[in-house]
Amino acid sequence: MLGTPLHNALRQNLSTDGRAPEWPKVVISNLQIPADQMTLTRSLTLKASDCIRFDAVLWHDAKRPERFSNLSLCAPELPKQSNNFVLTWKRFSISGKTSGQVRSDGPIPPYSKLPSDPAMERWLMNQFGLYYVGSLLTLVGYDPNFTVDDRRFWIRNIKG
Incomplete structure (x- = not known):
């Protein structure tokens, strides 16, 4: 992911007036999580x-989507940072026009940023999800201090 246009994509268009820009947007789909990250038994x-x-x-x-397949994000690539902002970020629904509960690759975002999937909740609860979702947000250029920027990143689905 680091060697693609996704890296710092959101920083290509920063807010100039206190409102979130509409573009670019990043959608993650077919997320595959290692099985041993889904349990609390692992350190x-x-x-x-x-x-x-x-x-x-x-x-x-x-009108201009750029698609990427078979990307990965591995532990050595994770920024060394606190990812607790994800707990606040995920709590708020996406503002403005949405596709409601329909989760797609865009360009219109769904109502919620993360899939309402028990596996996603479990992954976030045991901290691995916080590390990775926070790192994805950071690596695409999301600024956790600019909280109105809520329409430009979402995870469509977990691949079962």
Whole structure:
């Protein structure tokens, strides 16, 4: 992911007036989570081989999607930071026009940023999800201090 246009994509268009820009948008889909990250029995120490895999769409504007397949984000690539902002970020629904409960690759975002899937909740609750979702947000250029920017990143689905 680091060597793709997804890296810092949201920083290509920063707010100039206190409102969130509409573009670009990043959608993560077919997220594959390692099975041993889904339980609380494993220690939180990340191994170099701990990777999530996913596809992504970078929407430059309403008519120009750029698709990426078979991407990965592995433990050594995670920014060294606190990811507690994810707990607040995920709590709020997406503002403005949404596709409601219909989760797609965009360009219109769904009502909620994360899939309402028990596996997603479990992954976030045991901290691994916080590390990875927070790192994805950071790596695409999301600024956790600019909380009105809520329409430009969502996870469509977990691949079952």
